[in-house]
Amino acid sequence: MKLALCTDVLADLPFPEMLDKVKNYGISGVEMTAGGWSPCPHVKTEELLASADKLARFRAELHQRDIEIVALNCSGNPLAPGVLGEKHTRSSYQAIELAGKLGVKKIVMMSGLPGGGPEDKVPNWITSTVSWPDYMPGVIDYQWNEVAIPWWKTFVAHAKQHGIEKIAIEEFPSQLVYNPATLLRLRNAVGDMIGMNLDPSHLIAMGADPIAAVRKLEGAIYHVHGKDARIERGLADIDGLMEYQPVTATKSRTWNYVAVGCGQDLQWWKEFFSVLRMTGYDGYVSLEMEDLTMSVEAGLQTSIDALNMTMSR
Template sequence: MKIGLNTDGFGALPLAECLDQVASLGLTHVEFGLGGWSSAPHVDIADLLASGASRDRLKGMLSERGLEISALNCSGNQLHPGRIGPADTRLAYDTLELASLLDVERIVMMSGLPAGGPDDRHPNWITSSWPLEAMEMLDWQWNERVLPFWKPFAKAAEAKGKRICVEQHGRQCVYNTESFFRLRDAVGPTVGVNFDPSHLIWMGGDPLSAIAALGDSIYHVHGKDSRIEQRARIDGLLDPKHVTPVEGRSWNFVSLGHGTAVHGWLDILKALQRVGYDDVISIENEDYSLPAPEAVATSAATLRFCIEQSAKTRS
């Protein structure tokens, strides 16, 4: 196993300082956000697509620090019924082009979420079969919006030899194992999973069971954790409050070991290895209770300990 960082976690730092921080923590890989829901704080996709000199400069900065790119991240909502949809669709296809130019194999993104019908103006996440029109809305979403985007996009990725790593995220059409396989069965194995335990945890799932079910369809992994708070005993896990302030929420994203115990992360690493994943764990820091350097360092230390312990048990 190797440890990397989604550089949005150090979004307040310029690129060179960010990479220096990553290297100083002993990490070996970075994942760059290119737009969509990322502010793309470190790279400009338009510049990198247009300029070989800019690409060479980026490669040089990485090489000087012994770093590699684990994935490019273009998570956005390409299925949005408004102007966001076409913009994020362009971003997704541009990311395929940039991945080829940078010789990066994996692209992390989300499935997207369309409206609930042709006349709706906003995305609609269907999480219940009742009232019964919800089932009609869900079928319309998949047949008229989800698959019409994903079938040609998966073919385009396959033609370029890229692997698409879909993050199972709330308020997306693909948010759990069942919805992922609905997509994969329709478009083929070019599409796999960016496995992020934190989302499954706040929805009440079990990472170990999900890893076993997903098997070799896991193409990339995010190191992110969630902590279920005491408020969940009163209100349950559905919580529309903003992620800050963290007090009073039913759950919060936290650095590794602050939600799932360290031994739980060791179990997650072992489960990943059992299904054949022995690659990068890319820390995605969204812990708003700690300063970013402390949160990232905590996650890195937790992963490093678990990797060392896992190696001992395998030898």
């Protein structure tokens, strides 16, 4: 396994300076956002698609530092009703086209989440039993069979035309794919270009065991995020893990994203990577640093040190 960095954490640095910073950390792989929710601080997708000269200069900056784009990230909600879905669909298709021009073979995305029916104006995440109320089964059927599966079949065909080999979907809360079972449902319906970007922090925050998930997903893990979460003792015990407070309210939330090793200990991370390697994954691990309890520099260095001590190489 090799360590990469999700570069949005260095959004305040211009592209060349960001790449220099990455090299200073001893990292030679980057995952950069090219669409979706992110402001895409380092990848101006439309500009790069429109200008062969800008694209060549962009590639030259990477080449002269011997840095590889391990994946372009386009995490958003292309299945959302209305303007948002249209915007994220457009940026997803453009990210695919840019990846093709750059020779990048892997895209990291989220599945998207539709409304609960054709008239809904906002996405609707169903997490309770479909046994009651009795309208729930119809919502699930609409979201999967009328929206998600047709969209993804068309999108996968587009990706194949541009030389993409893998689409790694992050199992994120408030998305249609949020755990191994839902990932496998989409994969079985659409094909094996679809796999998972396994981000252990999300499974931890939903009360699941990422190590058990690795075994379940053998052969279907296409990318991994190095990201940790901590269940906050004395708070989660009372209110559980269904948490809607803003991520900035770290002191009162029942769980938080934290630097690697500040949630699960290093022995846990060693087992996680060992099982990943045992089940066939030997690709990049992209550090995604979103710990708001410490400085960016401290969070990055803490996470890099922890990952370098635990990754199976």
